[in-house]
Amino acid sequence: MSVYTPLSHNQLATVLDGYGYRLLAFRAASHGIENSTFLIEAEDRHQQPAPLVLTIFETLDHDALTPYLVLLAHLADQGLPVPAPLQDNDDHDQITVAGKPAVLMPRLPGEHDFAVDLDRCRQVGALLARLHQCDTRALQALPDERQRLERLASQLNQLPDDHREGARALLSDWQARPAGTTLIHGDLFRDNLLWQQGHISALLDFYNACLDYPEYDLAVTLNDWCVDSHGKPVAEREQALLEGYRAQGGQVDDSLLLEALAVAALRFWLSRLAGPVSEHSEGQGSKDPEEFARIFQWRIEALAG
Numbered sequence: 001m002s003v004y005t006p007l008s009h010n011q012l013a014t015v016l017d018g019y020g021y022r023l024l025a026f027r028a029a030s031h032g033i034e035n036s037t038f039l040i041e042a043e044d045r046h047q048q049p050a051p052l053v054l055t056i057f058e059t060l061d062h063d064a065l066t067p068y069l070v071l072l073a074h075l076a077d078q079g080l081p082v083p084a085p086l087q088d089n090d091d092h093d094q095i096t097v098a099g100k101p102a103v104l105m106p107r108l109p110g111e112h113d114f115a116v117d118l119d120r121c122r123q124v125g126a127l128l129a130r131l132h133q134c135d136t137r138a139l140q141a142l143p144d145e146r147q148r149l150e151r152l153a154s155q156l157n158q159l160p161d162d163h164r165e166g167a168r169a170l171l172s173d174w175q176a177r178p179a180g181t182t183l184i185h186g187d188l189f190r191d192n193l194l195w196q197q198g199h200i201s202a203l204l205d206f207y208n209a210c211l212d213y214p215e216y217d218l219a220v221t222l223n224d225w226c227v228d229s230h231g232k233p234v235a236e237r238e239q240a241l242l243e244g245y246r247a248q249g250g251q252v253d254d255s256l257l258l259e260a261l262a263v264a265a266l267r268f269w270l271s272r273l274a275g276p277v278s279e280h281s282e283g284q285g286s287k288d289p290e291e292f293a294r295i296f297q298w299r300i301e302a303l304a305g
Helices: 009-017 062-077 118-132 145-158 161-176 214-225 235-247 254-273 289-304
Strands: 022-028 036-043 049-056 095-097 100-106 182-184 193-196 199-203 210-212
Touching (some): 009 036, 009 095, 118 182, 118 235, 145 161, 145 210, 145 254, 214 254, 214 289, 254 289
Antiparallel strands (some): 022 036, 182 210, 193 199
């Protein structure tokens, strides 16, 4: 688990009281490395069970968090399986906990399940297609993924000598391309889905969402769902995920996807080299950069042809 801001039972009970809930039990979430997340068992005002999730944001301030909360409410209204923020007794959808922005949400049904098969890949592709077709006109401005990549470019000097210049050229070429205009999740790893009876029940963690090319979102997803333990692409999984995407109306530029696969692998390699959010985190911390070094090797070789 990763908890950078630990809370006591009394602290969390006080937070829930502001929403009209009574705390029964809680535990730290076992997945994710960017924020502090607590899984909560509570009762509402009618003494009915109320499973909840409290997230404390370690890097976003209140203003930066606002567009994401608007997005979640918007997507929930459009029927996607995403948790919309709850409002407290003063009608606020974000609060301050331990001096940091925090959001309370309902805990959607289902469990994390990291198994991968062709049917699950198809479901993931179909869900991405639904997301990419959502109307974004009513949304507030989301952060620019290109700005994130620009910040990560400072980590290029940590790459091995034989990859540094090629990675720099790849990133430069991608950054020179105008950004896309499709709503993307940007982080659809296996730990950001819940499953119930073999079907997707919840899509989580939209805090990398932005407007960009759908191929980039597909690339991030394919690099987690469709590679083996050595980072080698698994063609059958890739085909199934893209079949599910196209069957739900998604369209793919194959040449753009090929480049996006290498860029997405580089993005997560660099972000893991940047290290954990805090030196004082409890638990999981940053994930292994070498995982994405291996994936990048396969993707850059495919791009070179």
